[in-house]
Amino acid sequence: MTDEHHLSHPSPAQYVKIAVGLAVLTAIEVALFYINNALGLGWINTAALLTLAFFKFFVVVGWYMHIRYEKAAVSRFFIFGFVLAFSLYGVVLIGLGVLAATR
Amino acid sequence: MTAASHEVSEHHDEHESTGVENRKLAMWAFLSSEFLFFGALITNYLLYSSRTFEQGPTPAEIYDIPFTSVSSFVLLMSSLTMVLAHNALSRGDQGATRTWLLATAMLGSVFLAGQVFEFTEFITVQGMTMQTNPAASAFFVLTGFHGTHVAIGVIMLLSLFGLSKRMGGLTDKRFLNLELVGLYWHFVDIIWIVIFTVVYLLTAVPGAGG
Numbered sequence: 392m393t394d395e396h397h398l399s400h401p402s403p404a405q406y407v408k409i410a411v412g413l414a415v416l417t418a419i420e421v422a423l424f425y426i427n428n429a430l431g432l433g434w435i436n437t438a439a440l441l442t443l444a445f446f447k448f449f450v451v452v453g454w455y456m457h458i459r460y461e462k463a464a465v466s467r468f469f470i471f472g473f474v475l476a477f478s479l480y481g482v483v484l485i486g487l488g489v490l491a492a493t494r
Numbered sequence: 495m496t497a498a499s500h501e502v503s504e505h506h507d508e509h510e511s512t513g514v515e516n517r518k519l520a521m522w523a524f525l526s527s528e529f530l531f532f533g534a535l536i537t538n539y540l541l542y543s544s545r546t547f548e549q550g551p552t553p554a555e556i557y558d559i560p561f562t563s564v565s566s567f568v569l570l571m572s573s574l575t576m577v578l579a580h581n582a583l584s585r586g587d588q589g590a591t592r593t594w595l596l597a598t599a600m601l602g603s604v605f606l607a608g609q610v611f612e613f614t615e616f617i618t619v620q621g622m623t624m625q626t627n628p629a630a631s632a633f634f635v636l637t638g639f640h641g642t643h644v645a646i647g648v649i650m651l652l653s654l655f656g657l658s659k660r661m662g663g664l665t666d667k668r669f670l671n672l673e674l675v676g677l678y679w680h681f682v683d684i685i686w687i688v689i690f691t692v693v694y695l696l697t698a699v700p701g702a703g704g
Contacts, residue, residue, distance in 0.1 A: 413570050414567060417570060417690075420690075424559060437696060440695055448688065451680055452684060454577075455574075461514070477533070479533065483537055483541075
């Protein structure tokens, strides 16, 4: 990420390559779902699926929404909202999960 | 519009104190606040999805994972066509811009049609409505709001397409409009990336999934 726009935007061919990568990651996610159904991978499945989803998320934000090429003010806005939501609802889920477990 | 004129448009914002055009910054701020909105709805669903209810199926028991996977792929590809529309306009290629805008709107419509089909299946075949249990209610509210966002995006895309068609192309001044619609569209896509994984793949009951 830069304030000075040194990075040039991807070409159409590069956008297509990124889309192919995203489609492959989605296929891996679906495959993992079925593998987990058959073998019961447990926390490994959860960790792998969340990692893949976050990777896809950041690729779309970085390359398709061009946040890598934007000024820092933009990325700060966006990251602030994301981190705030993630922390707030993470606390809610953990808190209520603990409450439910102690009932 | 030529590449040179786009070069000019990209630097119109230099007089803003943040260095970013105000409308663009407002869009980023809006999208940032949308994380809290969808975060609340996803959290609400997750809190109910692990519970058992006396009445009727929960969404996790009746998901059609192959169907939703195809819908997810369609929405993901619409992000590609959207960014290609942006790229085409930055090169001044008005024809390609219109083609990619229309393709994005069509893919968004296919996704919406899929959602309508899914809802119809859940309600009429599986017997799961908003009133069946809290998990079903949370699911319909979450995916319904996401679908509403997609529908608004499709309307904005078609408006841009119509404007371009009527005026013989999007002017330099309208470049920012396309950029803002693009940001909104990609945001709708990233929210679905999270919903597909967290709401569908991680909560689906083993054995469900089509």
